[in-house]
Amino acid sequence: MYTEKLIDHFTNPRNIGTLPNPDGYARVSSPGCGDIMELFLQIADNKIVDVKYRAFGCAAAIASSSMASEMIKGRTLEEAAGLTDEQVAAELGGLPDVKFHCAVMAASAVNAALKNYCEKHHAPVCAAL
Numbered sequence: 001m002y003t004e005k006l007i008d009h010f011t012n013p014r015n016i017g018t019l020p021n022p023d024g025y026a027r028v029s030s031p032g033c034g035d036i037m038e039l040f041l042q043i044a045d046n047k048i049v050d051v052k053y054r055a056f057g058c059a060a061a062i063a064s065s066s067m068a069s070e071m072i073k074g075r076t077l078e079e080a081a082g083l084t085d086e087q088v089a090a091e092l093g094g095l096p097d098v099k100f101h102c103a104v105m106a107a108s109a110v111n112a113a114l115k116n117y118c119e120k121h122h123a124p125v126c127a128a129l
């Protein structure tokens with residue numbers, strides 16, 4: 001059911017935790033199952049210099065959160081804003097159809113945290129979010 005890559009990110013999640021004063025923050029839940037993800041971004045010089053998250057959910061939710069955090073860490077805001085659920089799922093080697101919403105939650109958290117950052121700042125990327 002799950003790829004080796006997904007199981008690796010579930011059993012050894014990257015970037016787990018919180019940041020005390022995040023520049024961008026989001027708390028999203030998946031409407032179908034009620035799982036929750038919190039995402040914390042530290043941003044400097046238009047780059048995501050640190051990212052942490054907490055996920056209260058299934059194995060695919062934790063793996064998707066871990067993968068999404070790795071995909072945006074060190075990226076510019078413009079690069080991170082382009083992250084999609086399809087990209088997260090593809091990087092995990094695919095997700096079963098019934099678990100695709102777990103990648104949706106992770107990508108949604110990234111975009112919501114960037115929007116939160118944009119509410120406080122006026123980076124060029126904010127106009128596109």
Ligand code: FES
Binds near residue numbers: 034058061099102105
């Ligand atoms: Fe809800 Fe995975 S089953 S996010």
